[in-house]
Amino acid sequence: MKLTTTLLASTAMTLASSVAFADGHMANEMTIVSWGGAYSASQQAAYHDPYAANTGVTIVNDESSAEAVAKLRAMNEAGNVTWDVVDVVASDAIRLCDEGLALEIDVDTQLADGDDGSKASDDFGDLLVSDCFIPQIVYSTTAGYRTDLVGDTAPTTICAFFDTDMYPGKRSLEKRPINNMEWALLCDGVAKDDVYDVLETEEGQAQAFAKLDTIKDDVVWWSAGADTPQLLADGEVVMGTTYNGRLFSLIEEQKQPVAMLWDAQVFDLDGWIIPAGLSPEREARALDYIMFATDTQRLADQAKYISYGPARASSAPLVGKHATLGIDMAQHMPTDPANATNTFLYNYEWWADYRDDLDAKFQAWLAQ
């Protein structure tokens, strides 16, 4: 008897709640996918906790961003998308948008205006690299070196990587063509503006590989962002590239004898996408979260926990001190004028075309 009542009651509640959803209500649980580690922690503190406090939504964290593209495609094919908001790098967002796996966003109506009154599309500006992508942070792939292992003259340019006479020892570079090919050409005398034009030709690619050949035996190739900090800390390499936030925590939090080499840092973007194919109430919830989490104040808040630059121009003046270390964060941002004297602009569109081809060539070159 009691069981029957419970069953009846719960059925009635389910029916009632589905009716409520149909009225345009929002789901009250959402799954947010991100990278894990310190980065997820910064999002938890800056976005998830205040959002949950405001709305009473339960947020489930999933640390699958590294496999997000493949998993979203599999979910889409199975017709059962279980994620509501996904944190991906810009190139993955472009891929997801191309595949029809991400929702297209109308920036000016679906994102908050800037605190300074600017429209969202102006506030994000050029960082809106895809119709589906909502930028969150600017990070850079940049270099660090061991201050005690580079001799008397500390390196000042990225070309120190190619100067094994001056700086003997191993260096770590990422095991993919992106960034390395560009740096090789830059250090082989190609002008910054011509890099992609040169790289488009067979001769240009050969030139880049030839330059990389000169240090091939001295390179430790990394595939995870944590590799270079570990290699630097153990003294395995004298210099290496990785994401600027990793180097920040190596230098400021772990106090290792390492210094930043901001020269020719390559800006990249990380941000949100909303998967295509969500039910209306989940989509409404996801959009509501995005509206909140990417406003001017929230983006500035995240910079308290991690040294990545907020993607909105209007957030920059609001960046304050690190939440636990108490140091000024502005000077550790890749976008800080002192750090950004020589930056390299990563061409998303170009790499979307050439990635498959150059990756095959790069892997073949590595295997030779």
Place this chain on the structure above:
Amino acid sequence: MTDTLDSGPVLAADGRPLKASLNRALRRQKMRSMMLIAPLLIFIMFTFVIPIGQMLFRSVENQIVSDVLPTTTQMLHDWDASTGERPSEDVFAALTKDMMVAVEKKEHTRLGSRLNYETTGISSLFRKTGRRVDDMGEVYTEQFTALDPTWENPVFWADLVALPDAAAALPQTLAAYASFSDTIISEDGDDPREEQPWNTVYLSLYQDLSAASAADLSALPAEVGVAQAAVGGFETQNLGDAFTKIDKDWSSVEVWETIHTYSPDFTNGYFLNSIDRQKTADGSEWRGEQQQIYLTLFVRTLIMSMTITISCILLGYPVAWLLANLPMRTANLLMILVLLPFWTSLLVRTSAWKVLLQQQGVINDIVVWLGLVADDNRLALINNATGTIIAMTHILLPFMILPLYSVMKTVPPTYVRAAKSLGATNWTAFWRVYFPQSVPGIGAGSILVFILSIGYYITPEIVGGTKGVFISNRIAYHISSSLNWGLAAALGSILLAVVMLLYWAYDRIVGIDNVKLGG
């Protein structure tokens, strides 16, 4: 004997022939055993055989091209790439119509990334074209509506295409209108009676009217007749040039050849790619030398897996022998040490090797301290093939020791003693008496280790550097990063086929009956 000859078939107690009765009993028994294994069988079908089959099927599947560009691929049949000319205007007209639908359905970028695997640049070509394709043919729309504003009226259009005589007189227009109305209904939920048709419909109308000198238009509204009289004086648009203006690649024979080559629903292109060849219009050819990678990786995977298997035999055999021959107490302790790695995460074990093997690592520090190598000439034990072999041998060692142990356990110690008492030396007793009896264990361990190592990818990724990675690392890359699942499936199928071939060869040479996991 005479009995059976006389009375025909033997009968059972119930009078039926014994053979039939026996068969019936056996069948029931078989059914019962089938029922018993049915849950497992169904489970394996649904969780293993079907998903893997589906995944492998992707290696030949290629419907996307003809699904997204149905008329273009059909028209391309007549195009001859060897002329070096881009396809005719008709093909570009078909492309305009196909692209319009694809853009509305957001399928064009998907096709673009598919074809980009074959020819670099198609991804952005399709993305760029998709943004501007709705302007194509606008010149016709303007001229028709300038001629008579009725042509702007959605209701007029809906009624026109519904007329029974329209199909014969305006075939292309009808087809274009049908894809227009189907698409806006399914994609936006709009009513075709309220929306002005796309430019592609006007383009088709122009094509029909300018070609339809013979067609009978008398049954259609007067506007059509008027328009037909006027189209001769219409300003025309060269679609080929218009596309080329968006991106010069539309005049490139290479792009069209790729679309043409990948038009069929099934392709061997992925398999050709996975052996470093590429599909061409007439067969296939080797890829450029600087792009060849997969054959090297296949060969390397096989050689390194064999090396790992042999290292496991060399290291595992003495351990298994000790385990089998030591007193119970000591053997148990040793067994725990063998099993201990099983209880530790694979990533932890692999990362631990990093600490040990790196140039500033424990092993190098010790040999430098001992003075065996110079400080500035430390051994390169990691980020190369050596690192992969060392770490994987360690990780897979238990899979060799356990089968060896369980086989050695069954070898009676009396045989070796008997051999010795008959005058054999220690070596002869081992080699001629003990070793042959342990071979089935080596066989089982080798198969396990070899097959496991051929598909490993985490360990090679972490410690393998550039010269120590396997084909499985490329498969993982294509599954998770490049999304080229077709190529990943083809590489996986080849790997599966190679393993089965080796298994078959092993069965022929050693005999699978000689493999024992115990007893």
